[in-house]
Amino acid sequence: MRLVLASASPARLQLLQAAGVTPQVVVSDVDEDAALVAASIAATRELTVPEQVTVLAQAKAEAVLATLPADDGPRLVLGCDSLLEIDGVAHGKPGTPERATQAWTEMRGRSGVLHTGHHLIATGRFDDVEGARAVAPSGGRPRRRTRTGVSSTTVHFGAVSDAEIAVYVATGEPLQVAGAFTIDGLGGAFVEGVEGDHHGVLGLSLPLLRRLLGGLGIPYPALWT
Template sequence: MHTLVLASASPRRAELLSQIGLTFITRPVGIDETVQASEPASAYVERLAREKALAAAGDAGELVIGSDTSVVLSGEILGKPVDAADASATLMRLSGQTHQVMTAVALVRDGVCTACVVTTDVTFRSLSEQEIQAYVATGEPMDKAGSYGIQGLGGIFVKEIRGSYSSVVGLPLQETAALLAQAGYPVWQTWH
């Protein structure tokens, strides 16, 4: 079997891969995550996922997974907050609105990179300023695109989700498994 590599330091992505029974090593990489002029959000997340996977690619026979997630409101990419005030402002913007979570997953095998983007619609209920402040004070939003984690305390803000839950967390499992199967590594064959 091939060695599976996750090009990420994200504990959420690692948990998702473990959830589907995969054994892997992590090899985080640093890349420039600046949005290019006039770059659509879907192209942005796909480019970053590909760059991460390619930057982490090493030995022949490795299968390297890269991923990137963006929260998009009315076409604008809402990145990770720079501080508590930024997190609060982002959450206020998301309050009562439907936004998109776009997650790209890329797989590199022997220098060839394949990728896909999964878009999920997430609707927040209306949030009070007090609960936003309480949430920001927990620190949970500070390392997350869009300033919230659906798998954590921020899950209480979500009124509706249309699409892939795992993609909102950070890695679309169905699409990741499909890419691995196409590369000759069906996930179900790793189950014992």
């Protein structure tokens, strides 16, 4: 079973590899701000944070699928996006040391919810996949199917000092990760605990991926290599 990961995240790739899945990585060129603005205008309201990660995950998966050769056999394309929500406000990648420092100054000693959106696209037929089941009417399985979901996990941050924040930000790690933190890297010591699916904090929920595959009639073990 071929899985295309529409993400540049090393954490997502390593998580899949550790779980026995070797995806093809294709990074999208989605303008995230433009995608969110368009979705908000279409909805005629401000999007919730879970809705934002859903929009971005879908945009990334669709953009990558559009770059792949047509009629190249069955494949799965998975798009993911993560945002940290604190007091109803979404926090993405800080991008600069100043923003990362501000984020940590505001969230230390507090808790937030890390939302990770998942959008899975299946193209082609999977009749030769062991354990696959029909999910379409008797006319046959459709050529293109999708499933979407969000993993939301509460994250408790430690009461880190100004000095710890300064040293952490200087490493550069928090600048390019959602919420300015990692749980599997240098920032792991600053996370006191999580409530919910810890995979989601890494940017890709394996249990959710299994459920999305099930909704498409595809057994999760088909991803193992």
